[in-house]
Amino acid sequence: MGSLEDARFEGELENGVGLEELEEELDAASGSGSGPEATRTIEEAVRVLLQGLGEDHEREGLRRTPLRVAKAFREGTRGYRQNVKDIVQGALFPEAGLDNGIGYAGGAGGLVVVREINLFSYCESCLLPFSVQCHVGYVPSGQRVVGLSKLSRVADVFAKRLQDPQRLSDDICAALQNSINPAGVAIALQCRHIQFPEALSCNPNPKHPCKSEMQGWVRASVCSSSGVLEVNSFWTDFLALLKFRGINLEGCSKNCFPVQSWCPSRSLEAPLCNGHSTKNPNNGKVSSKPGPTHASMVAAVTSILYSLGEDPMRKELIGTPYRYVQWLMKFKSSNLDLKMNGFNLGKLTLHKKTGDVVNSQSQIHSVLNLPFCSQCEHHLLPFHGVVHIGYFDEEEGKGIERSIFQSMVHYYGCKLQVQERLTRQIAEAVHHVFCRGVMVVVEANHICMISRGIEKGGSSTATIAVMGQFSTDPAAKALFLQTISNNTASGG
Amino acid sequence: MGSLEDARFEGELENGVGLEELEEELDAASGSGSGPEATRTIEEAVRVLLQGLGEDHEREGLRRTPLRVAKAFREGTRGYRQNVKDIVQGALFPEAGLDNGIGYAGGAGGLVVVREINLFSYCESCLLPFSVQCHVGYVPSGQRVVGLSKLSRVADVFAKRLQDPQRLSDDICAALQNSINPAGVAIALQCRHIQFPEALSCNPNPKHPCKSEMQGWVRASVCSSSGVLEVNSFWTDFLALLKFRGINLEGCSKNCFPVQSWCPSRSLEAPLCNGHSTKNPNNGKVSSKPGPTHASMVAAVTSILYSLGEDPMRKELIGTPYRYVQWLMKFKSSNLDLKMNGFNLGKLTLHKKTGDVVNSQSQIHSVLNLPFCSQCEHHLLPFHGVVHIGYFDEEEGKGIERSIFQSMVHYYGCKLQVQERLTRQIAEAVHHVFCRGVMVVVEANHICMISRGIEKGGSSTATIAVMGQFSTDPAAKALFLQTISNNTASGG
Numbered sequence: 001m002g003s004l005e006d007a008r009f010e011g012e013l014e015n016g017v018g019l020e021e022l023e024e025e026l027d028a029a030s031g032s033g034s035g036p037e038a039t040r041t042i043e044e045a046v047r048v049l050l051q052g053l054g055e056d057h058e059r060e061g062l063r064r065t066p067l068r069v070a071k072a073f074r075e076g077t078r079g080y081r082q083n084v085k086d087i088v089q090g091a092l093f094p095e096a097g098l099d100n101g102i103g104y105a106g107g108a109g110g111l112v113v114v115r116e117i118n119l120f121s122y123c124e125s126c127l128l129p130f131s132v133q134c135h136v137g138y139v140p141s142g143q144r145v146v147g148l149s150k151l152s153r154v155a156d157v158f159a160k161r162l163q164d165p166q167r168l169s170d171d172i173c174a175a176l177q178n179s180i181n182p183a184g185v186a187i188a189l190q191c192r193h194i195q196f197p198e199a200l201s202c203n204p205n206p207k208h209p210c211k212s213e214m215q216g217w218v219r220a221s222v223c224s225s226s227g228v229l230e231v232n233s234f235w236t237d238f239l240a241l242l243k244f245r246g247i248n249l250e251g252c253s254k255n256c257f258p259v260q261s262w263c264p265s266r267s268l269e270a271p272l273c274n275g276h277s278t279k280n281p282n283n284g285k286v287s288s289k290p291g292p293t294h295a296s297m298v299a300a301v302t303s304i305l306y307s308l309g310e311d312p313m314r315k316e317l318i319g320t321p322y323r324y325v326q327w328l329m330k331f332k333s334s335n336l337d338l339k340m341n342g343f344n345l346g347k348l349t350l351h352k353k354t355g356d357v358v359n360s361q362s363q364i365h366s367v368l369n370l371p372f373c374s375q376c377e378h379h380l381l382p383f384h385g386v387v388h389i390g391y392f393d394e395e396e397g398k399g400i401e402r403s404i405f406q407s408m409v410h411y412y413g414c415k416l417q418v419q420e421r422l423t424r425q426i427a428e429a430v431h432h433v434f435c436r437g438v439m440v441v442v443e444a445n446h447i448c449m450i451s452r453g454i455e456k457g458g459s460s461t462a463t464i465a466v467m468g469q470f471s472t473d474p475a476a477k478a479l480f481l482q483t484i485s486n487n488t489a490s491g492g
Numbered sequence: 493m494g495s496l497e498d499a500r501f502e503g504e505l506e507n508g509v510g511l512e513e514l515e516e517e518l519d520a521a522s523g524s525g526s527g528p529e530a531t532r533t534i535e536e537a538v539r540v541l542l543q544g545l546g547e548d549h550e551r552e553g554l555r556r557t558p559l560r561v562a563k564a565f566r567e568g569t570r571g572y573r574q575n576v577k578d579i580v581q582g583a584l585f586p587e588a589g590l591d592n593g594i595g596y597a598g599g600a601g602g603l604v605v606v607r608e609i610n611l612f613s614y615c616e617s618c619l620l621p622f623s624v625q626c627h628v629g630y631v632p633s634g635q636r637v638v639g640l641s642k643l644s645r646v647a648d649v650f651a652k653r654l655q656d657p658q659r660l661s662d663d664i665c666a667a668l669q670n671s672i673n674p675a676g677v678a679i680a681l682q683c684r685h686i687q688f689p690e691a692l693s694c695n696p697n698p699k700h701p702c703k704s705e706m707q708g709w710v711r712a713s714v715c716s717s718s719g720v721l722e723v724n725s726f727w728t729d730f731l732a733l734l735k736f737r738g739i740n741l742e743g744c745s746k747n748c749f750p751v752q753s754w755c756p757s758r759s760l761e762a763p764l765c766n767g768h769s770t771k772n773p774n775n776g777k778v779s780s781k782p783g784p785t786h787a788s789m790v791a792a793v794t795s796i797l798y799s800l801g802e803d804p805m806r807k808e809l810i811g812t813p814y815r816y817v818q819w820l821m822k823f824k825s826s827n828l829d830l831k832m833n834g835f836n837l838g839k840l841t842l843h844k845k846t847g848d849v850v851n852s853q854s855q856i857h858s859v860l861n862l863p864f865c866s867q868c869e870h871h872l873l874p875f876h877g878v879v880h881i882g883y884f885d886e887e888e889g890k891g892i893e894r895s896i897f898q899s900m901v902h903y904y905g906c907k908l909q910v911q912e913r914l915t916r917q918i919a920e921a922v923h924h925v926f927c928r929g930v931m932v933v934v935e936a937n938h939i940c941m942i943s944r945g946i947e948k949g950g951s952s953t954a955t956i957a958v959m960g961q962f963s964t965d966p967a968a969k970a971l972f973l974q975t976i977s978n979n980t981a982s983g984g
Contacts, residue, residue, distance in 0.1 A: 061585050093553050093870075095912055098920070098959065105932070105957025106916030113954045114941075145912045147870055148953055149941055233966040240973040241954040244935065244980060378585075378639055420587055420637045424598030428590070440597070443736065449606075449641055461640055462605045462733040465597025467590065474725040481732040488736060 038307040042070035045300035052297040054333035079160030080309040088179040091147035107143040113241045117152040124162035125263035127324045130193040137186035137238045165191040165222045173224035184227025186238045193218040196264035265323040297325045331375040350398040366483045377416035385444035390480035392436035427465035437469030530799040534562035537792035544789040546825035571652030572801045580671040583639035605629040605733045609644040616654035617755035619816040622685040629678035629730045657683040657714045665716035676719025678730045685710040688756035757815040789817045823867040842890040857891045858975045869908035877936035882972035884928035919957035929961030
């Protein structure tokens with residue numbers, strides 16, 4: 001897709017809005033890969049994916065999901081349709097420097113650093129968004145400086161593409177060097193990728209408690225530099241200014257984090273690009289066998305890549321459709337209900353529990369911080385966090401194993417969900433066993449809230465379900481909430 | 493201005509872009525107060541303000557400032573042209589609740605809370621942006637839930653208007669109650685307004701060291717509730733879920749922070765709405781006398797309010813143009829140079845300094861954390877933070893008073909500036925006295941980076957100037973940077 005040369009472009013960018021509109025207009029004018037057409041193609045592909053997941057794409061919660069996903073993908077890759085020169089142009093300001101030989105400052109060689117710019121990008125390995133804290137430094141030359149906001153604007157152009165951390169860093173560095181032509185540029189990125197739920201399974205088995213790795217993130221710090229910032233003394237200044245904000249990147253070097261070890265999808269079995277495989281490509285973890293459905297899903301994702309303006313045959317993208325499908329299939333709809341699926345809640349044996357937080361006076365058991373990862377049915381993006389379960393014991397001091405609660409949480413998490421329903425379903429399941437009263441609190445980060453248009457990165461969502469005695473006894477409810485407060489670092 | 497009823501609207505909002513474009517189109521179609529026309533009116537008004545500040549609005553750094561300011565104002569008040577129903581419509585999803593009498597959860601009465609949504613709004617008292625951390629809770633009813641992202645989207649509609657914290661909170665609460673029709677809504681806002689530099693003066697006087705209040709913010713916490721969230725037990729749950737994130741709002745009650753005590757501009761002398769005054773309205777702090785210039789600036793700001801779709805005669809806005817002009821005039825261009833302005837740097841007496849951080853081996857004096865507030869000439873918005881000055885002493889152990897450095901910082905800060913130039917100018921001034929070597933580090937938060945389209949709230953900018961020995965001796969530079977690191981909490 002062509003760059004946007006229209007004179008209106010720069011003005012609109014000033015406020016960061018109006019872009020998609022304009023772009024679609026221009027796309028339409030150019031007649032190739034137009035915005036509305038790309039959106040329709042992606043919508044169609046998402047319907048194929050929903051069918052592959054065993055879902056009815058006409059049900060209320062999913063009816064607009066294809067459009068939402070298409071818009072999010074287009075928006076999340078708008079960087080392909082932006083031009084750095086247009087952004088920087090008109091924001092280069094003459095600024096007098098120092099007389100020769102005195103030192104450096106202002107327009108002449110004094111380091112300028114913007115720290116802690118929050119961005120997000122899309123992982124080219126698995127198509128999931130990852131968050132980026134970006135630090136940009138440059139040394140002005142030619143007695144001119146660039147408007148500070150343009151540094152984050154240019155960084156965002158490259159974040160809004162399918163990326164891996166090191167290339168993102170290199171791209172930003174090269175673009176700033178070429179467009180501003182300063183004495184040098186320094187980029188440091190601290191990236192955070194959602195951890196894959198390796199033990200996430202739709203076949204919960206109380207004998208194999210799931211691991212708790214879902215709270216973790218995969219982290220990578222990368223950096224790039226050009227010009228005088230490749231010289232040790234300037235680079236040291238850059239790191240020193242980051243350190244003022246508690247950011248310690250000493251020891252971070254170029255290419256310290258190759259793509260293979262970054263994205264958790266890479267640790268899955270080596271994929272084949274078109275979904276045909278002689279081995280079971282699902283690694284035995286999901287119920288569907290490879291077949292026509294799987295192949296059509298992989299083909300659908302390939303068409304999404306193409307619609308975003310990418311080359312699905314670019315070597316870094318070869319296995320991406322396969323990996324994305326593999327991720328999605330972890331959340332395949334299952335018609336098996338929990339009871340038929342390995343254990344009968346009604347027949348569970350209660351044990352004297354010592355590991356739980358038990359308030360002996362109130363007989364409230366608290367099972368806290370059960371990690372989960374689920375998939376938001378409105379956006380096909382993960383939400384993840386922790387579940388806290390409180391219940392009144394039926395027989396004094398007796399409860400069930402934490403691992404069984406964890407299996408329940410996984411069972412209800414590993415499908416297309418909304419947090420409110422997940423909370424209710426867990427409460428209802430526990431209520432089958434503990435009829436006196438159950439309370440469930442779910443705290444989650446929604447990747448859709450982080451990476452969609454609103455980009456509300458720091459926000460987190462909490463939901464509550466109360467059953468039985470908890471719904472009539474405010475003191476019991478308050479006691480359980482206080483127990484969570486006392487036992488969690490800072491929630492989700 | 494009319495609300496946007498166009499069918500395209502909702503789809504565009506999905507990704508939060510395209511709005512301004514669309515809005516201007518619709519404005520133009522409706523023929524009243526059109527976007528381009530409003531932008532032109534504001535641009536013209538900003539030129540009047542720049543002239544009133546003694547600036548040449550044709551100089552390079554200011555040439556596009558009127559357009560930038562106009563777009564920022566329009567963008568920052570886009571909420572006047574948005575319609576909540578359009579946003580919520582299509583994002584209400586059926587969600588089964590619990591059987592009657594069991595409890596509440598999911599679609600039936602289980603509390604849902606989204607915490608820590610970062611927004612910014614514009615203060616109706618002084619027209620400066622203030623930042624908002626917004627927490628939204630609601631209790632679903634009618635077995636339907638709203639898409640989580642819509643909660644922050646609706647909050648943003650009211651943030652993007654001229655506001656005070658309590659009305660903002662009430663507006664969001666009422667809008668969610670009316671559009672979603674849930675069992676109840678809870679809103680809590682933690683707001684932060686830039687502190688006014690009371691002691692900021694263009695007449696630095698070494699005998700009256702300026703106070704250090706610029707690092708501070710004025711903070712206000714407010715809340716609102718409706719329906720069942722007015723009942724104590726639900727409200728307690730809401731506060732408990734905020735507490736999980738370390739947010740303690742116990743004791744925060746409705747109307748706890750009346751507008752008069754919130755905005756620092758309110759503590760200035762009572763303004764007259766048209767700029768005519770029998771007393772000196774500048775409180776003796778700025779050099780210009782009230783007169784035709786001042787009156788035309790107040791009229792210009794009044795026309796801006798009108799162009800934003802506001803009623804300049806609304807009682808909360810009566811004194812706003814006057815207060816905004818009063819704020820701007822703190823940064824009036826001055827032709828007096830530092831030397832003529834109260835003290836002659838060349839004739840300063842050096843004293844044996846004991847209060848400084850002095851590295852006796854290297855003879856580097858460090859004067860750290862000098863607060864400042866300046867005005868970004870590209871956006872007419874404040875940037876503020878701290879200045880660190882390092883210098884080699886001329887006579888062993890002898891330096892000058894911290895208050896003199898503070899006056900210097902204020903002198904170079906109180907005008908339309910860019911951070912790079914401020915850094916250089918301070919370095920050059922200090923270098924007049926300490927010729928062996930000077931190093932200046934400025935750390936600042938730019939309100940323009942926080943409140944403009946990019947909304948990169950957490951970012952901060954650091955700049956460095958080095959002169960004399962510091963420019964040739966990397967070890968000296970590193971030593972000074974280390975001194976800052978050791979003596980600051982976390983920089984800017």
